[in-house]
Amino acid sequence: xxxxxxxxxxxxxxxxxxxxxxxxxxxxxxxxxxxxxxxxxxxxxxxxxxxxxxxxxxxxxxxxxxxxxxxxxxxxxxxxxxxxxxxxxxxxxxxxxxxxxxxxxxxxxxxxxxxxxxxxxxxxxxxxxxxxxxxxxxxxxxxxxxxxxxxxxxxxxxxxxxxxxxxxxxxxxxxxxxxxxxxxxxxxxxxxxxxxxxxxxxxxxxxxxxxxxxxxxxxxxxxxxxxxxxxxxxxxxxxxxxxxxxxxxxxxxxxxxxxxxxxxxxxxxxxxxxxxxxxxxxxxxxxxxxxxxxxxxxxxxxxxxxxxxxxxxxxxxxxxxxxxxxxxxxxxxxxxxxxxx
Amino acid sequence: xxxxxxxxxxxxxxxxxxxxxxxxxxxxxxxxxxxxxxxxxxxxxxxxxxxxxxxxxxxxxxxxxxxxxxxxxxxxxxxxxxxxxxxxxxxxxxxxxxxxxxxxxxxxxxxxxxxxxxxxxxxxxxxxxxxxxxxxxxxxxxxxxxxxxxxxxxxxxxxxxxxxxxxxxxxxxxxxxxxxxxxxxxxxxxxxxxxxxxxxxxxxxxxxxxxxxxxxxxxxxxxxxxxxxxxxxxxxxxxxxxxxxxxxxxxxxxxxxxxxxxxxxxxxxxxxxxxxxxxxxxxxxxxxxxxxxxxxxxxxxxxxxxxxxxxxxxxxxxxxxxxxxxxxxxxxxxxxxxxxx
Numbered sequence: 001x002x003x004x005x006x007x008x009x010x011x012x013x014x015x016x017x018x019x020x021x022x023x024x025x026x027x028x029x030x031x032x033x034x035x036x037x038x039x040x041x042x043x044x045x046x047x048x049x050x051x052x053x054x055x056x057x058x059x060x061x062x063x064x065x066x067x068x069x070x071x072x073x074x075x076x077x078x079x080x081x082x083x084x085x086x087x088x089x090x091x092x093x094x095x096x097x098x099x100x101x102x103x104x105x106x107x108x109x110x111x112x113x114x115x116x117x118x119x120x121x122x123x124x125x126x127x128x129x130x131x132x133x134x135x136x137x138x139x140x141x142x143x144x145x146x147x148x149x150x151x152x153x154x155x156x157x158x159x160x161x162x163x164x165x166x167x168x169x170x171x172x173x174x175x176x177x178x179x180x181x182x183x184x185x186x187x188x189x190x191x192x193x194x195x196x197x198x199x200x201x202x203x204x205x206x207x208x209x210x211x212x213x214x215x216x217x218x219x220x221x222x223x224x225x226x227x228x229x230x231x232x233x234x235x236x237x238x239x240x241x242x243x244x245x246x247x248x249x250x251x252x253x254x255x256x257x258x259x260x261x262x263x264x265x266x267x268x269x270x271x272x273x274x275x276x277x278x279x280x281x282x283x284x285x286x287x288x289x290x291x292x293x294x295x296x297x298x299x300x301x302x303x304x305x306x307x308x309x310x311x312x313x314x315x316x317x318x319x320x321x322x323x324x325x326x327x328x329x330x331x332x333x334x335x336x337x338x339x340x341x
Numbered sequence: 342x343x344x345x346x347x348x349x350x351x352x353x354x355x356x357x358x359x360x361x362x363x364x365x366x367x368x369x370x371x372x373x374x375x376x377x378x379x380x381x382x383x384x385x386x387x388x389x390x391x392x393x394x395x396x397x398x399x400x401x402x403x404x405x406x407x408x409x410x411x412x413x414x415x416x417x418x419x420x421x422x423x424x425x426x427x428x429x430x431x432x433x434x435x436x437x438x439x440x441x442x443x444x445x446x447x448x449x450x451x452x453x454x455x456x457x458x459x460x461x462x463x464x465x466x467x468x469x470x471x472x473x474x475x476x477x478x479x480x481x482x483x484x485x486x487x488x489x490x491x492x493x494x495x496x497x498x499x500x501x502x503x504x505x506x507x508x509x510x511x512x513x514x515x516x517x518x519x520x521x522x523x524x525x526x527x528x529x530x531x532x533x534x535x536x537x538x539x540x541x542x543x544x545x546x547x548x549x550x551x552x553x554x555x556x557x558x559x560x561x562x563x564x565x566x567x568x569x570x571x572x573x574x575x576x577x578x579x580x581x582x583x584x585x586x587x588x589x590x591x592x593x594x595x596x597x598x599x600x601x602x603x604x605x606x607x608x609x610x611x612x613x614x615x616x617x618x619x620x621x622x623x624x625x626x627x628x629x630x631x632x633x634x635x636x637x638x639x640x641x642x643x644x645x646x647x648x649x650x651x652x653x654x655x656x657x658x659x660x661x662x663x664x665x666x667x668x669x670x671x672x673x674x675x676x677x678x679x680x681x682x
Binding site: 022047048052053055056057059061062063064065066068069070071073074075097100101103107109110111113142143145147148149150153157158159160162167169170171241244 | 393398399409450451454485492499582
């Protein structure tokens with residue numbers, strides 16, 4: 001990482017190319033350290049934070065680590081989401097992977113790539129969303145990198161702690177397990193995206209005002225990531241986050257375990273807005289629930305009788321090797337998922 | 342991270358868009374696990390490796406973490422470096438930051454962004470360079486992400502262990518300390534870059550064959566990163582890696598400590614090729630030695646009398662607040678360093 005150096009306050013209207021990498025990194029570091037929303041965990045695990053070649057974090061036990069990258073025009077558009085929300089979402093994406101192992105996110109490192117003519121304000125807003133969200137989920141921004149690129153590319157690597165729990169792999173399901181998910185509206189993010197695509201295609205934003213919760217779910221999914229450690233403590237056998245759609249995750253889980261997973265669609269948590277939006281757009285709400293990505297809710301297999309509050313049973317694990325939805329065997333989507341913008 | 346699933350071997354000539362993200366991630370994971378060059382450390386610290394939502398690594402003591410991103414056309418060009426070397430270099434960049442804290446790199450997570458029409462072969466070669474280099478320096482590839490982007494963007498986050506050493510910050514120098522660097526030819530990477538730029542500008546690659554070591558130094562710096570932990574054990578007070586040029590790093594170190602750093606240019610390690618290339622191009626070899634980035638050698642401040650083998654004394658730390666080269670106060674470069682391609 002590049003080490004920033006202090007200076008005068010920086011003008012939000014200037015460009016990244018004008019202000020320079022080191023100068024702006026100093027601002028980003030300052031913002032990461034200055035956020036006063038930080039709760040009682042502040043500095044607890046951090047030996048050396050932002051502002052050196054590398055950070056040092058000291059959490060007892062194994063370290064969970066995952067990385068995710070969001071690309072402008074592929075994973076987000078600044079006319080659909082403001083920079084703050086784009087930054088926040090990138091943190092949730094990586095933190096959901098930590099939660100999916102049963103971990104809590106303790107820190108993140110961030111890479112921001114952007115065109116030189118990007119305004120300083122845009123980068124500061126991206127960073128503000130990143131810092132706020134990291135703090136909100138109990139983590140800290142440990143450092144980052146700022147580079148020139150042809151489009152905005154946001155990489156977040158999250159590290160986390162297991163606090164004594166056994167990490168929960170995706171392939172650990174056992175016959176007789178109960179399949180369950182967190183959240184109250186799978187497919188909400190896909191519904192929000194469909195509304196934005198529809199408005200874009202028709203050149204008419206008329207429907208957008210009717211579905212604020214779905215747009216919010218697309219712009220910034222809000223899974224309860226504390227359910228990851230809860231599931232681990234409850235003895236979950238397998239877990240993953242729903243980033244590529246429920247069916248894709250079920251197929252991965254079934255393939256990894258060599259088992260059959262049966263899901264009943266009427267058990268999948270949904271809400272009226274998802275169904276209303278589907279009716280408005282003439283689309284199938286089941287498709288959003290089953291294949292809609294980016295909700296980042298958790299999918300897990302629990303032994304019978306231990307399902308914690310916050311989880312909804314959607315099916316069961318049995319012998320065989322298939323994913324069945326309402327009794328019918330399904331196959332995965334193909335193609336490059338991240339192209340679905 | 343996305344969880345890959347197994348399948349048939351993949352055709353190197355096909356494109357990433359044709360083959361799909363999950364399929365290719367499976368191949369990348371397979372390559373990371375299959376490399377038989379892995380030495381006795383294999384699997385030692387890894388609880389869960391590539392292939393799940395997140396990896397779990399269990400190294401005793403604090404975790405050092407740093408991230409760096411390389412962008413096609415900014416930090417590398419495929420007509421100047423092959424994909425394998427580009428991947429290898431990205432690992433060295435991040436691992437040098439871990440070494441600069443006194444740590445040894447135990448694992449990396451990788452983000453590869455690329456245009457959908459990138460060949461599978463290019464991505465496999467990038468990955469091969471990443472995996473080989475991670476293994477060579479004693480680390481493992483813990484996981485990664487593959488996304489569509491307009492240009493190749495390579496993000497490497499490295500984690501490392503301190504093995505009981507105190508982390509060495511950039512600002513810890515004390516009056517009376519000895520300034521020292523690793524390596525035998527600072528500026529070699531900048532010289533190699535200058536040769537490539539010259540050949541590009543003149544449309545004549547005639548000089549390139551004369552300076553293979555400089556081209557190699559540009560394409561893949563080879564700092565001895567074990568000197569980071571060596572310096573920590575020897576009691577170094579401050580350390581950083583030379584990624585933005587010696588003077589920039591000296592200014593950062595002086596500013597952070599509020600001290601004066603004095604350097605003598607005739608002590609800076611160099612070699613004949615750097616001077617010969619400068620003469621050939623009509624350029625100043627001192628500028629490469631003082632401001633050439635990307636050597637990734639280490640710069641440290643040691644208490645007197647403890648300088649380990651492998652380090653060259655280039656100057657001293659005193660009271661005041663300045664960087665002086667041969668007695669003259671110098672100022673840093675400005676602008677966005679990563680634009681210097």
